[in-house]
Amino acid sequence: MESKVILLVIIGTIGVMLMAFSVVFFVLLYRRKVLENQLDMQEVKTKHQQEMLNATLKSQESERNRLGTELHDSVGAMLSSIKLNLQVTKKREGVVSLEPILGHLDETISQVRTISHQMMPIILKKYGLKHAVEDLFEKVSSDEITASISEWEESKLDEENTLMLFRIIQELVNNSLKHAQANNITLGITTQEGKMHLCYQDDGIGFPEGVIKNSDGMGLLNIKNRAQAIHASVDFSNPETGGAKVDLVIDASID
Structure with a gap:
C-alpha cells in the first residue's frame, strides 16, 4: 500500500513537472513568436521608411529639374530679351545711363544660369560624373581655395x-x-x-565633435539620407593631420 502511495506521488510529481515544463515551453514559444512578429513589423517599417525617403529624394530632384528648366528656358530667355532690347535702345538713342543697367542684367543672367545648372546638372547627364565634378571644382576654385581630384576609378x-x-x-x-x-x-x-570608395578631405577646421557624433548638422543629415538612398555607408571624421574627412563606400553593383 505504501509503495503504491509513493508511486502515485512520483507519478503526480512527474506530471506536475511536465505540466510546468509545458507551460514554460509554450510561454517561451509565445515570446519568440511575438519577438519575430515585432522584428517583421520593424523590417516592414524600416523598408517603408526607406521607400518614403527614396520617394522624397526623387521628388526633390524632379522639382529641381523642373525649376532649373524654368529658370533656364523662361526666366533666362526673358532676361536675355530685355538685355537685347536695352542694347538696341542704347545704340539707337545713345543713352549712356543704360550702361549700369546692362551690367546688372549681365550679372543677373549669369547667376540665373549658374543656379539653373546647379538644379539641373546638364554636364552630368551629357558627360558623366567626372566631368561634372571637374566643372564643379573649377567653379569653386579661386585664389582662396583649390579643389582637385586626387584619383578616379569610377564604377x-x-x-x-x-x-x-x-x-x-x-x-x-x-x-x-x-x-x-x-x-x-x-x-x-x-x-x-x-x-566604390569615395574619400573627400579638406584642410579646414574640421567637424565639431557633437556634429560627428550625432550627424545632426543639416548638411551632414542630407549626406546621410542620400547615402542611405544609394545603400552606401558614410563615415565623418577629423584626421590627426587636421581638416575634415568623409569616407563613403557604395556597392558598385547597384544599377
Missing part, C-alpha cells in the same frame, strides 16, 4: 544613383566653403572588390 552606376552621388559631393563642397575655412579640397574615387 558604373545608374543615372539616379550617379545623381545622388553628385549631390553628396555638392553638399560636401558647400560644407567646406561655408563652414570649414579650408584652403584645399581633394576628392578621390577608387574601386575595390566590387565597391
Whole structure:
C-alpha cells in the first residue's frame, strides 16, 4: 500500500513537472513568436521608411529639374530679351545711363544660369560624373581655395544613383566653403572588390565633435539620407593631420 502511495506521488510529481515544463515551453514559444512578429513589423517599417525617403529624394530632384528648366528656358530667355532690347535702345538713342543697367542684367543672367545648372546638372547627364565634378571644382576654385581630384576609378552606376552621388559631393563642397575655412579640397574615387570608395578631405577646421557624433548638422543629415538612398555607408571624421574627412563606400553593383 505504501509503495503504491509513493508511486502515485512520483507519478503526480512527474506530471506536475511536465505540466510546468509545458507551460514554460509554450510561454517561451509565445515570446519568440511575438519577438519575430515585432522584428517583421520593424523590417516592414524600416523598408517603408526607406521607400518614403527614396520617394522624397526623387521628388526633390524632379522639382529641381523642373525649376532649373524654368529658370533656364523662361526666366533666362526673358532676361536675355530685355538685355537685347536695352542694347538696341542704347545704340539707337545713345543713352549712356543704360550702361549700369546692362551690367546688372549681365550679372543677373549669369547667376540665373549658374543656379539653373546647379538644379539641373546638364554636364552630368551629357558627360558623366567626372566631368561634372571637374566643372564643379573649377567653379569653386579661386585664389582662396583649390579643389582637385586626387584619383578616379569610377564604377558604373545608374543615372539616379550617379545623381545622388553628385549631390553628396555638392553638399560636401558647400560644407567646406561655408563652414570649414579650408584652403584645399581633394576628392578621390577608387574601386575595390566590387565597391566604390569615395574619400573627400579638406584642410579646414574640421567637424565639431557633437556634429560627428550625432550627424545632426543639416548638411551632414542630407549626406546621410542620400547615402542611405544609394545603400552606401558614410563615415565623418577629423584626421590627426587636421581638416575634415568623409569616407563613403557604395556597392558598385547597384544599377
